[in-house]
Amino acid sequence: xxxxxxxxxxxxxxxxxxxxxxxxxxxxxxxxxxxxxxxxxxxxxxxxxxxxxxxxxxxxxxxxxxxxxxxxxxxxxxxxxxxxxxxxxxxxxxxxxxxxxxxxxxxxxxxxxxxxxxxxxxxxxxxxxxxxxxxxxxxxxxxxxxxxxxxxxxxxxxxxxxxxxxxxxxxxxxxxxxxxxxxxxxxxxxxxxxxxxxxxxxxxxxxxxxxxxxxxxxxxxxxxxxxxxxxxxxxxxxxxxxxxxxxxxxxxxxxxxxxxxxxxxxxxxxxxxxxxxxxxxxxxxxxxxxxxxxxxxxxxxxxxxxxxxxxxxxxxxxxxxx
Numbered sequence: 001x002x003x004x005x006x007x008x009x010x011x012x013x014x015x016x017x018x019x020x021x022x023x024x025x026x027x028x029x030x031x032x033x034x035x036x037x038x039x040x041x042x043x044x045x046x047x048x049x050x051x052x053x054x055x056x057x058x059x060x061x062x063x064x065x066x067x068x069x070x071x072x073x074x075x076x077x078x079x080x081x082x083x084x085x086x087x088x089x090x091x092x093x094x095x096x097x098x099x100x101x102x103x104x105x106x107x108x109x110x111x112x113x114x115x116x117x118x119x120x121x122x123x124x125x126x127x128x129x130x131x132x133x134x135x136x137x138x139x140x141x142x143x144x145x146x147x148x149x150x151x152x153x154x155x156x157x158x159x160x161x162x163x164x165x166x167x168x169x170x171x172x173x174x175x176x177x178x179x180x181x182x183x184x185x186x187x188x189x190x191x192x193x194x195x196x197x198x199x200x201x202x203x204x205x206x207x208x209x210x211x212x213x214x215x216x217x218x219x220x221x222x223x224x225x226x227x228x229x230x231x232x233x234x235x236x237x238x239x240x241x242x243x244x245x246x247x248x249x250x251x252x253x254x255x256x257x258x259x260x261x262x263x264x265x266x267x268x269x270x271x272x273x274x275x276x277x278x279x280x281x282x283x284x285x286x287x288x289x290x291x292x293x294x295x296x297x298x299x300x301x302x303x304x305x306x307x308x309x310x311x312x313x314x315x316x317x318x319x320x321x322x
Contacts, residue, residue: 041076041077042076042077042078042079043068043075043076043077043078043079043243043244043247044078044079044081044103045064045068045078045079045080045081045103045104045244046081046083046101046102046103046104047061047064047080047081047082047083047102047103047104047105048082048083048086048087048092048095048101048102048105049082049083049084049085049086049087050086050087050105051086051183051184054203054204054206054207054208055203055207055268056125056203056204056207056268056269058268059125059264059265059267059268059269060106060124060233061080061082062264063124063252063255063261063264064080064104064235064248065080066251066252066255066260066261066264067247067248067250067251067252067254067255068080068247068248068251069251070250070251070254070255070258070260071247071250071251071254074247074250075243075247083101083102087101087102088161088162088163088181089107089161089162089163089164090162090163092105092107093112093113093116093117093163096113096116096117096236096237096238096239097116097117097238097239098238098240099238099239099240099241102238103237103238103240103241103244104235104236104237104238104241104244104248105235105236106124106233106234106235106236107165107233107234107236108129108164108165108166108231108232108233108234108290109165109230109231109232109233109234109288109290109291109295110165110168110290111289111290113236116239117236117237117238117239118236118237118238118239118242118245119234119235119236120234120235120236120237120245120248120249120252121234121249121295121298121299122234122235122248122249122252122253122256122299122302123232123233123234123299123302123303124232124233124234124235124252125203125232125233125265125269126265126269126302126303126304126307127230127231127232127299127303127304127307128201128202128203128269128272128273128276128304128307129201129202129203129204129231129232129233130228130229130230130231130232130307130311131201131202131226131227131228131275131276131281131283132166132199132200132201132226132227132228132229132231133199133200133201133202133205133221133222133223133225133226133275134197134198134199134200134221134222134225134226135187135190135197135198135200135205135208135212135219135220135221136190136196136197136198136219136220136221136222137190137191137193137196137218137219137220138218138220140156140196140197141220141222143155143156144156144197144222144225145222145224145225147225147282147284149284150173150227150284150285150286153175153197153227153284154175156175156176156195156196156197157175157176157177157178157195157196157197158170158175158176158177158178158195158196158197158198158199159177159178159179159180159186159189159190159194159195159197159198159199160177160178160179160180160186160199161179161180161181161182161183161186162179162180162181165231165288165290166199166231167179168289168290169229169286169287169288169289169290170199172287172289173286176195178194178195186198187212187215187216187219188216190216190219191216191218191219199227200221201231201272202226202272202273202275202276203268203269203272205221206271206272206275209221223275223278223280223281224278224280224281224282225281225282225283226276226281226282226283226284227283227284227285227286228283228284228285228286228310228311229285229286229287229288230288230291230296230311230315231288231291232291232295232299232303235248235252256302273304276306276307277306283310285311285314293315296315
């Protein structure tokens, strides 16, 4: 079952609706060098560079610009500054705490991050990442497709990146976890049989599959087996910029009320949504102790309705396999 309630550092705000063109995103992105100087009328938003073989990072960047654009009337102009070298998750958190190189980033729910920064309480991908599929090698696929319970997963070892929220979930259940400090290194390690399964979200596995057909053609996945956990993705903001957290929450909720959020979501995630709604999919529940009941009910209005239908009975005192 889920943990007891934790402190939620987000701020409740009124909604302010305004329209924008998504193209405004492209006019606001600046390179990391030279660094622009903030003025009383301009908010500089510093975002780390994150490299992935999927389009969801692009989606999150556009969503960030949408939220900022929606709130210009109240909060003023903004400039988005992206770093040109990748910053790993653990360092992102350290930089968030300092508030100098990074002012906002995105991550799946992490209790440690809630304590060290401001979580903007809006699930950026509607909880779609709650379904966790697995890249593997052909030799492991028959055993994977015979899985009938969470217990059956203990025959496998799992690859994870350091600082990933899913690593914490697997460790809590005492699964065998093999780490890599580099995202691309995980695919090399899987191909070299350093571990058996590489857990990925629905939108990640679809995007990465296209890349792997060329780079690592031996790696495959089953669309019919997944773990299911409550795994919302958020913007996390440095404690040094609380007004930015307020602004993003207001801007995201305004985009949701106007329909802009749903349009952008559909542009990027319709295929992933179809994958998780496949009638052939068998998913097995695993608790995420990074998320508590209070947090679930706070974000419930913005989650996929079909996800809520799946997990609502589970979040009650007893949990079951799906």
